[in-house]
Amino acid sequence: xxxxxxxxxNIIYNWRRNYSALPQLSGYGKQAIxxxxxxxxxxxxxxxxxxxxxxxxxxKSNLSLKTFNPKIIFYERDAVLGTxxxxxxxxxxxxxxxxxxxxxxxxxxxxxxLLSNDLTFNWxxxxxxxxxxxxxxxxxxxxxxxxGAATLKVAIESVxxxxxELSKSITIQLE
Numbered sequence: 789x790x791x792x793x794x795x796x797x798n799i800i801y802n803w804r805r806n807y808s809a810l811p812q813l814s815g816y817g818k819q820a821i822x823x824x825x826x827x828x829x830x831x832x833x834x835x836x837x838x839x840x841x842x843x844x845x846x847x848k849s850n851l852s853l854k855t856f857n858p859k860i861i862f863y864e865r866d867a868v869l870g871t872x873x874x875x876x877x878x879x880x881x882x883x884x885x886x887x888x889x890x891x892x893x894x895x896x897x898x899x900x901x902l903l904s905n906d907l908t909f910n911w912x913x914x915x916x917x918x919x920x921x922x923x924x925x926x927x928x929x930x931x932x933x934x935x936g937a938a939t940l941k942v943a944i945e946s947v948x949x950x951x952x953e954l955s956k957s958i959t960i961q962l963e
Contacts, residue, residue, distance in 0.1 A: 798842065804835040830855050856896040860942060860956035865889035865926060880937075880959040883929050891926045892942040894954065910943045913960075935962050 797817035803810040805823060813821045825832055832853045839846040862877040871891050881890065892909070909924040910917065921927050927940070940960050946952035 798840060800839050800841060802837040802839075804833075804837075806833050807835070825853065825855055858894060858896045858952065858954050860892050860894050860944065860954060862956070862958050863891045863893060865891050877958055880961055882961045882963055883931050884963040885931065887928050887930045889926055889928050890940065890958070890960075892944075892956070893925065894944050897944070897946075897952065897954075906947050908945050908947065910945075912941045912943075914938050915941075929960060931962060937961055 796819045799819070800814075800816055801818045802814045803818070803821050810821070819838075821834075823832070823834075834851045834853060835848070836851075837846065837848045862881070863871050863873055863875075864877060864881065865871045867889075871893075877890070881888070894907075897907070907924070909920055911920060911927050912918060918927070925942075927942075929940070938960050939957050941955060941957040943953070943955035
């Protein structure tokens with residue numbers, strides 16, 4: 789506090805959420821909090837005031853937390869290098885090898901653990917459902933005798949959160 793090192797357990801932390809005191813989360817040594825965002829609000833204002841009663845020094849900081857709409861981004865997974873997060877698949881992807889793995893990464897979705905039973909992934913090609921793969925967020929496209937374009941779609945839903953539904957499509961070029 790005030791540029792001096794102090795032991796955090798000797799500091800009094802006073803937390804506020806949207807300008808209302810949080811006495812149950814405040815006090816000696818309470819240097820971190822965990823809150824659940826309000827689904828009906830797109831922003832939460834958090835204020836922290838800290839003080840060291842031994843020397844009277846104080847500090848104050850404000851933070852605005854914003855919510856984001858969930859979205860899905862597609863990536864290609866390489867057998868050797870893993871998921872290529874450096875280059876998202878925007879509109880289309882070519883399937884010119886024997887097989888290609890496409891990964892659907894949901895962002896700003898809770899739970900973040902994709903293996904959770906709370907999230908269901910429904911995959912389809914040209915509107916026809918395909919089996920959900922072992923790893924729910926990745927599908928292997930195998931090149932067959934067909935050529936041309938097809939639409940790959942994934943729809944993600946939460947079993948426990950009423951309004952969490954999102955989907956995204958990408959065109960696959962079969963060569």
